[in-house]
Amino acid sequence: MTDYDVIVIGGGHAGCEAAAASARLGARTALVTMRADRLGTLSCNPSIGGIGKGHLVRELDVFDGLMARAADSAAIHYRMLNRSKGPAVRGPRVQADRKLYAAAIQSMLRATSGLSIVEDSADRLLIEGGVPSGVELAGGTRLAARAVVIASGTFLGGKIFRGEETETGGRVGEGAALTLAAQLRDLGLAVSRLKTGTPPRLDGRTIDWARLEYQASDSEHWSFSALPSSRQPQIACAITRTTPRTHDIIRSGLDRSPLFSGAIEGQGPRYCPSIEDKIHRFADRESHQIFLEPEGLDDPTVYPNGISTSLPVDIQTALIASIPGLEQCRITQPGYAVEYDHVDPRGLDSHLQLRAIPGSYLAGQINGTTGYEEAAAQGLVAGLSAGAAAMGQTPARFDRTSSYIGVMIDDLTLQGVTEPYRMLTARAEHRLYMRADNAIARLGDCARGSGAVSPARAEIIERHCGSKADAEKQLSEGDDGQELVARGIAPHVAAEVVADALYRPYVQRQAIEIERRQRDSGITLGSIDYRRVAGLSNEMIERLSRAQPTSLGDAARIRGITPAALTAILVAARSA
Amino acid sequence: MQRFCREDAPGTIYALSSGAPPAAIAIVRISGPEAGAVLCALAGALPVPRRATLRHLHDAAGARLDQALLLWFPGPSTATGEDLAELHLHGGRAVVRAVLDAIGALPGCRMAEPGEFTRRALLNGRIDLAQAEGLADLLEAESEQARIAALRMAEGGLSRRIGDWRTRLVALAAEIEAALEFGEELDDEALLPPAFDRALAVLHEEIADILRAPSAERLRDGFRVVIAGPANSGKSTLINALAEREVAIATPIPGTTRDSLEAPIAIGGTALLLTDTAGLRETSDVVEAIGVDRARAVIESADLVIWLGAIEDAPPRSVSVHGRNDIPGREATPSGYALGLSALTGQGMTALRDLIAAAASAEIRSDSLALNIRQRALLVDAERALAGTMTESDPLLQAEHLRAGRAAFDAVVGRADVEAVLDGLFARFCLGK
Known part of the structure; x- marks a missing residue:
């Protein structure tokens, strides 16, 4: 039996980051994937980043995560979202060439020492004495490990819907992890269904580009990673919109949509609704915008962002033909919805470890999130935690007061999810401090302490903090950064220092809140049987028991927990 | 602020537990690990537990402070669950002041916060929450108006008001957040609906109006x-x-x-x-x-x-x-x-x-909600946050003001901050109870 420290199941964004992070710590790591050639696939839109999401990518990069570097080397269109708004909500976003992106991820994985890629289907978690001892593959082969990360994405019990058609699978044309799904249910984990969707893909050679409005790539150069990378040629995107006729066509097909017929029981993301959902919910809007995003430099495929759908193929064909510029357009692959299992993330601790099976970790869509960036960030956390646990080290810890990663982990593990969780800057109380431009300053020390960064990265962190301190000393009142740049300070450092100064009064006020929160965090709760605490409602007992808050401060953040309940919990904790 | 329930030393607290001097006698309570040491420092030696003992009290310099009756209750079977001492002094202001100063000069001793003796009793399991609240109620409500206002508060009048304000504030914040998160995706030019400013001003005025009413303390x-x-x-x-x-x-x-x-x-x-x-x-x-x-x-x-x-x-x-x-x-x-x-x-x-x-x-308006100092301070925060939103033009900073406002509302009804919640309960006690 082959022996590893850590096994990662799943080769999506969460799995790749988890495997790479674990291996960077020095743990002997296996990445089990059904298709090694699909590692790093962008299953849905060919873009990385955005508002909130871009913050996550920059944070990942500080820990030598893969996503930022792969996005930089595959970017064919750059756009800094919210450029006209404050720096704290600016969201770096790129469109990536799909093939280049996957190639970049695969080459980084191959170059990671101590990481083996195992092409097989992971059927079963081997559990001995309540902790994982390895993984059994579809052929019966067993791999041993001290820690296992499950990052199965939409493949866990995945089922694809398109009109009246259904098929089993996490991505069209690929299989699903059904036995593993059944095992997780059997282990007594709280499993429920969520759904997500993707639009039809178009043949760009059949689009009438001349009639469309263009959106050029940013002229200013910026990148996700602090490490240098090659730069691809830039291409423009085009914008078109739905018409009243498009809406009529969609309405005519609603009764055949699995979303409306009740075939899909899982809740979809409110933030990324299907086009049929948009037409249904915002009936008064005459038109919806569609961004036509090329999927690659040498690939004619175009991703029409804004019309995710699971309508039958004939309706999809008709609706595309009703859109200006797409009248003659050929669909290369119809859109579909996918429904999949997710595990209630309240069963996880702040290292994404399953409390019920210590040594096993969950990351990505299995925890009820949506989005590549959310998945990758969880992969980093789970990989660092599993690797550190297998190596007997203390894992890095992410706090909601200093990182979006921390916000997401805290939200997931304390509140759980009722719809696919997407990162939004509104989720971060401290967003004026947690900007995409200051990730190194926020997390540099934590990253270096985690043991997961290369010497080159450590040097970049140190150099950046040094030049930032230098720039801070030179910053004069009223300087918008130009004076600093004139004195030889790098423009991105000058911008960061100016943004710090802009928000300083607010950030200082928030520091008081953080201190107050930490006071509450100092009151540890341990394991309390909430059923025995007098005065708690059944709903509170359910929420507290699921989330098992470790401190009074955590308990206070759980929705619906009242002051009287907190006092009762405090008294129970002290008398325990 | 030092807190008993944290890891750091709880400290020994003291306070005048009887009414304001001058009075016939004044009772000073001391609770905590140094309570015995305080008695030794002031009176020379520990008296027999649970028996009234007459002693002369001296300060560190040896100056005589008073002749007092001492009571010594070694913990944990005491009112606070800790070592506890009581000094029954002559109730003159100078005497009380001098004795309190002498205790305060001893290591590890500090003046109790309002309600801190009861708080320690609760946390040490000597009384339960219902008893603590009952005690607080007993100590309050000296007048008919206070009783009616307290009753209205207890019936949730304030919580309902705050709930309504909070819902409206969240709706306003949601408009800004949508513009921040999805402004790029939505092609609408106008970021905020025209009714936004008016709704904000109305909300602000309602809160300002409540703040004009007299306080619960009043x-x-x-x-x-x-x-x-x-x-x-x-x-x-x-x-x-x-x-x-x-x-x-x-x-x-x-x-x-x-x-x-x-x-x-x-x-x-x-x-x-x-x-x-x-x-x-x-x-x-x-x-x-x-x-x-x-x-x-x-x-x-x-x-x-x-x-x-x-x-x-x-x-x-x-x-x-x-x-x-x-x-x-x-x-x-x-x-x-x-x-x-x-x-x-x-x-x-x-x-x-x-x-x-x-x-x-x-x-004293009969329809008013009587806000106590804590509630009033938080509503003042909320009022300022809304005023800040009205004068700010950057939507991100407007959102930050609204977030502060929501946090203030949450704190009034005790949703957010545990320490504030506990302070809220114990602030109702007079010092020394």
């Missing part, structure tokens, strides 16, 4: 009635008559009252705080001059001033009263005065009481 401590006038105009005699006890020393000598004296009384179910002041006059006496300055400050903060001087000198918010009409030549009340009276004969006193009661009940 209801509980009473409507502040200040008796003022020139030296020797009969102020002290009048306060003694109103209080029906000897609050102030009344003599025919001008300048007898040199400091402001307070006396809580109730008239017709309304709690009042009567304050006697030094007579307003030019004086070369340094102490009396300080008293006169204090009198002016007290008059400033009064809800109602009973003015015993000349009409033309009457301060704002005052009623002019023609006093001492028992003195020959002062029998007739000159025009312009609200009434004439004699504190000695009692003539006109009923009319004065009615006048005070009417002024007090006009001030």
Whole structure:
């Protein structure tokens, strides 16, 4: 039996980051994937980043995560979202060439020492004495490990819907992890269904580009990673919109949509609704915008962002033909919805470890999130935690007061999810401090302490903090950064220092809140049987028991927990 | 602020647990690990547990402070669950001050926060939450208005109001957040709907209006009635008559009252705080001059001033009263005065009481929610946050102001901050309980 420290199941964004992070710590790591050639696939839109999401990518990069570097080397269109708004909500976003992106991820994985890629289907978690001892593959082969990360994405019990058609699978044309799904249910984990969707893909050679409005790539150069990378040629995107006729066509097909017929029981993301959902919910809007995003430099495929759908193929064909510029357009692959299992993330601790099976970790869509960036960030956390646990080290810890990663982990593990969780800057109380431009300053020390960064990265962190301190000393009142740049300070450092100064009064006020929160965090709760605490409602007992808050401060953040309940919990904790 | 429930040392706390001096006796309580050491330092040696012992108290320099009755309760079977000591002192202000100062100078000792003795009792399992709240209720509600306001609060009047405000504020915040998160995806030019500014202003005004009502402390401590006038105009005699006890020393000598004296009384179910002041006059006496300055400050903060001087000198918010009409030549009340009276004969006193009661009940609106200091401070935060939103143009900073406002609402009903929640409960206790 082959022996590893850590096994990662799943080769999506969460799995790749988890495997790479674990291996960077020095743990002997296996990445089990059904298709090694699909590692790093962008299953849905060919873009990385955005508002909130871009913050996550920059944070990942500080820990030598893969996503930022792969996005930089595959970017064919750059756009800094919210450029006209404050720096704290600016969201770096790129469109990536799909093939280049996957190639970049695969080459980084191959170059990671101590990481083996195992092409097989992971059927079963081997559990001995309540902790994982390895993984059994579809052929019966067993791999041993001290820690296992499950990052199965939409493949866990995945089922694809398109009109009246259904098929089993996490991505069209690929299989699903059904036995593993059944095992997780059997282990007594709280499993429920969520759904997500993707639009039809178009043949760009059949689009009438001349009639469309263009959106050029940013002229200013910026990148996700602090490490240098090659730069691809830039291409423009085009914008078109739905018409009243498009809406009529969609309405005519609603009764055949699995979303409306009740075939899909899982809740979809409110933030990324299907086009049929948009037409249904915002009936008064005459038109919806569609961004036509090329999927690659040498690939004619175009991703029409804004019309995710699971309508039958004939309706999809008709609706595309009703859109200006797409009248003659050929669909290369119809859109579909996918429904999949997710595990209630309240069963996880702040290292994404399953409390019920210590040594096993969950990351990505299995925890009820949506989005590549959310998945990758969880992969980093789970990989660092599993690797550190297998190596007997203390894992890095992410706090909601200093990182979006921390916000997401805290939200997931304390509140759980009722719809696919997407990162939004509104989720971060401290967003004026947690900007995409200051990730190194926020997390540099934590990253270096985690043991997961290369010497080159450590040097970049140190150099950046040094030049930032230098720039801070030179910053004069009223300087918008130009004076600093004139004195030889790098423009991105000058911008960061100016943004710090802009928000300083607010950030200082928030520091008081953080201190107050930490006071509450100092009151540890341990394991309390909430059923025995007098005065708690059944709903509170359910929420507290699921989330098992470790401190009074955590308990206070759980929705619906009242002051009287907190006092009762405090008294129970002290008398325990 | 040091907290008992955290890892760091709980510390030893002390406070005057009886009413404000001067009084016949004053009881000082000391609770915590150093309570025994405090007794040793002050009285030489620990007395026999749970038995009253008479001892002389000395400070660190050896100066004698008082002769006191000591009680020593070793923990944990005590009211607070910790080592506990009580000193029954002579109730003069100087004695109490000196003993408190001497304890405060000892290592590990600090003045208790309001409610901290009860808080320790709760956290050490000596009483449960219901008992703690019952105690708080018992200690409060001295007047009919306070009782009604407290009742309205208990029935959730404030929570409902806050709930409504919070819902509206969240709706406003959601507009801004949508613009921040999805402004790039939505092609609408106008970021915020036209009704946004108006809805914001209406919400702000409602909160500002609530803040104009008197506070719970005001209801509980009473409507502040200040008796003022020139030296020797009969102020002290009048306060003694109103209080029906000897609050102030009344003599025919001008300048007898040199400091402001307070006396809580109730008239017709309304709690009042009567304050006697030094007579307003030019004086070369340094102490009396300080008293006169204090009198002016007290008059400033009064809800109602009973003015015993000349009409033309009457301060704002005052009623002019023609006093001492028992003195020959002062029998007739000159025009312009609200009434004439004699504190000695009692003539006109009923009319004065009615006048005070009417002024007090006009001030205290019957529909108001009585906010305590904590709630008021948080609503002031919320009000400022909304005002900040109205003057800010950057949507991101507007959102930050609204977030602060929401946090303030949450803190009022105790959603967010545990420490604040506990403080909220225990702030209801008087110091030393």
